[in-house]
Amino acid sequence: MKARVHVTLKTGVLDPQGKAVQHALHALGFGSVGEVRQGKFIELETGESDPAKARTAVEEMCKKLLANPVIENYSIQIETREAEE
Amino acid sequence: MKARVHVTLKTGVLDPQGKAVQHALHALGFGSVGEVRQGKFIELETGESDPAKARTAVEEMCKKLLANPVIENYSIQIETREAEE
Amino acid sequence: MAESEITPELAAEHGLTAEEYARVLAIMGRAPNITELGIFSVMWSEHCSYKTSKKWLRTLPTEGPQVIQGPGENAGVIDIGDGLACIFKIESHNHPSFIEPYQGAATGVGGILRDVFTMGARPIANLNALRFGAPDHPKTRHLVAGVVAGIGGYGNCIGVPTVGGECQFHESYNGNILVNAMTVGIAPTDRIFYSAAAGIGNPVVYVGSKTGRDGIHGATMASAEFSEDSEEKRPTVQVGDPFTEKLLLEACLELMATDAIVAIQDMGAAGLTSSSVEMSSKGGVGIELDLGAVPRREEGMTPYEIMLSESQERMLMILRPGREDAARAVFEKWELDFAVIGRVTETGRLVLTENDATVADIPVAPLVENAPEYDRPWEPTPPSPEIAAGDVIAKPADEALLALLASPDHCGKGWIWHQYDHLVMNDTVIRPGGDAAVVRVQDTQKALAVTTDCTPRYCHADPVRGGAQAVAEAWRNLTATGARPLAATDNMNFGNPERPRVMGQFAGCIQGMGEACRALSFPIVSGNVSLYNETSGKGIHPTPVIGGVGLLDDAALAVGIGFTDPDLTILLVGETQGWLGCSAYLRELLGQEEGAPPPVDLDAELRNGDFTRMQILARRARACHDLSEGGLAVALAEMALAGGIGAEIAAPPGEIPLHAWLFGEDQARYLIATKNPAAVLADAEAAGIPLAAIGSTGGEALTLPGTAPISLTALREAHEGWLPGYMDGA
């Protein structure tokens, strides 16, 4: 069972990457572009077959490794096209 | 209108970051984790109100800046929870 | 924010004691509002006010003919001739780095860089002194990886070479790692910028990044003990933006080449508050700021948040009247925010307005001068017993050496410094890995030697001796390259000063440092204090890190530690008694951290050091290395490995047991490898310097007395294998 994890900076935390992309897009003529935020996207094969178990495991992985709650939020999708939390 | 862009490495391009995450997850005891791929996730306010126009603009941004076609694929979602391309 | 009622409880939540809050009421003549309370709280935090340490710091020597500016400005300034000054300082980012290692360490580097370029210097070298918990502590590996990546991430991007530092492990740092960053820069002596505001009516200008809600109360966090739930304090960590800092650096230096700037101050801890208060206090003037004009990243920020934000990559300047447009043009060229946000006044008050309403009004002089100052009770550390070498178990010398070289504290740290760009700027004459690094001073023949040092184990056993030893070792490291040590900066990392034992460690270390600095004419010109490095009642080892700077008049005369040729004679400068108390040998081989540390004879340091330097400058030394932890054997192995050439050493003289001869940590010693031993011996005899020829270089192995040769390959595996292996083995 596959999981997709999005790790994004918390609102209020400076996002130099997003700021730089926004700046570059303006310079390229996309003047109407507003805020840009850049995050990480991780796809992984959980090796679980039960969605609930898979979610619990990925939740755990996020807490332990994939995200740092000091500055980041994460969201998890199990298998494809499932509604996000 | 918001857009969400996923930029991922093409299959065939080695993903050392994904491999390192997989390795670290195994070490943390998530032994059943299979392949892990890491990509970028960019959220942006397009400043457009028409979904078709927004998509065309973001498509353009991906080609010009957000993704490098030699190594990366991209996918675009306009506004929230819309089906992916 | 709705105007909350100010109660003593709220004041207490802001870290103010009842007595301190009473003082606030007396100064204000009324209850402060929330913004004013916030300002008092951060200005009177340990981090900004030095309320605990001031009394002791005053005892350090800070003057000398080379000193242009001692402590009290953003960084210390010393004269290096040719119309140039060297500007440097060290600073800690301990707490943030524990919570978010990458960003905490990165923003630490960003902060110390700003302290140096705000004075007009172009940074030319960075160093970092790191202390982590026990290697087997579950958090350590992750912290090492993050901190090192963060330091590299910031310094590499901005393009300042990171050329030195140190890294040690000890369980006392399990809950409180230390990340101390040092920056060294160069400025013309006639273009040094200070922070005292002047010129009634002059514009106050904000430049750099926009202000966000990040890091509010970082200064107070740095002044509080950690508890188990310190996760709660998380949002106080900032994200670094080295690209913006690079632009800020170039823009500031560009504007500094004109006469537009009256005064300038970076916004570090406590942001706009401490910068505006310090500028007005030093200038004896008032400052009025219109908070509505402050560039910001987020909507709805309150005056309290704007004043306390610790957003990075920002500066405050006072300009000469009429120079606003010229200055604006420079910052706009570099695509940075620029805003006139206020003016200098004659009132002596810090007045903040928003939409024409006054939101804070504080008399600056009492805010600064009536800041609390404590003479906290302290207890001296009880002396540790002296340990006789004969009472220490002797292990086979080869085994002992290999074990020491493969131990966390004494292994090669290349895994770390290869992640740092130590070559950018094209001036790195001596790279990391030896004693001090040496970087050239552009447009001159000169070079600076730079180092950081401290042996916390010694400081723990005997703070006075340990404090003196840290200074002596920094001085020695500079000397061993051929440099003349000029001045130092210090980072005082300690536990909770409200415990008399900890306060006693602080007082003791300062005493020892002061004695050594005086004896070696090595004044302290800047520094930083980090207290409350304590978790659940467990404090760190006392860690007064000394950052040293020395000068070589001719960069070509610098020597490294590596043996350059076979058939060199190896000379040992200084006296060896075989002091094993508190040694690396005891700790790593016998698992004992005990005994009194080696005595520090400052006269011998001075004599032996001056002699060694003279030999280097007379081109008699092909290589030179000072002796420190691990003693003679470890120093020899490092010289052999650095040069890729082996050596053979004779048996110890007289009655010194072999293990004490090889691993004793007697101070004031150097190894010199020379082609011309006779000349050096003659000089030593004439000068009354203890000197002995102990062996010679050559071959592919190190041969210690009474053991089979140890191949360089085996030495290298031990020395270079531990850290990468540790970091790989998850």
Place this chain on the structure above:
Amino acid sequence: MKAAVIVFPGSNRDRDMLMALERAAGKPALAVWHGETDFEPVDLIVVPGGFSYGDYLRAGAMAVHSPIMREVAKRAGAGVPVLGVCNGFQILTEAGLLPGALLRNACLKFVCRDIHMKVETAQSLFTAGYESGQVVRVPVAHHDGNYFADDETLDRLEGEGRVAFRYCTQEGDFDEAANPNGSIRHIAGIYNETKTVLGLMPHPENATDPQLGGTDGAALFDGLVAALH
């Protein structure tokens, strides 16, 4: 030889490069700000190392859109030699002046150390100062130096003699330990079709001064000066 060094916001080896060029040419090179659209005619254009725009999206991605890059591409097309080092190499691939891309180092860490590389051929403007097959020692300092291209491109590069340098051991052998970043087929630098554009990750400009521990990079600049005299 008159050379120009392009300076982007975030370039940080521009001065190192200017020093190396001046040492070789005996006269200062021109520093050209990224916002310019034109500059005086020169014999060589250099895109130096650093972190243009912080390299915040992808190394080199944003610099490509600087006004000056249009002019650089135009002159490259007209045959003016262009040298891209480190970030400059990344920028030239992003700009499509060189094929392939530079990925995150396989070890995932920034790496700063001396490496050895083999000069594949002395038959180029840039390597005329070397012997074919010569092994030289120069430093690298990068986070994204892991060269990648698809097999077809790689075969073509090799077939056309367009691999400029490969990482190797001191003895000239190719092994993984000698490859600091995981680059495919050990590639450290490549040419365009006409061999007038060179991109490489290592820093020859940081190996031109005996006081700094090595001079193996000097021949690259000396060779250029001789060829472009």
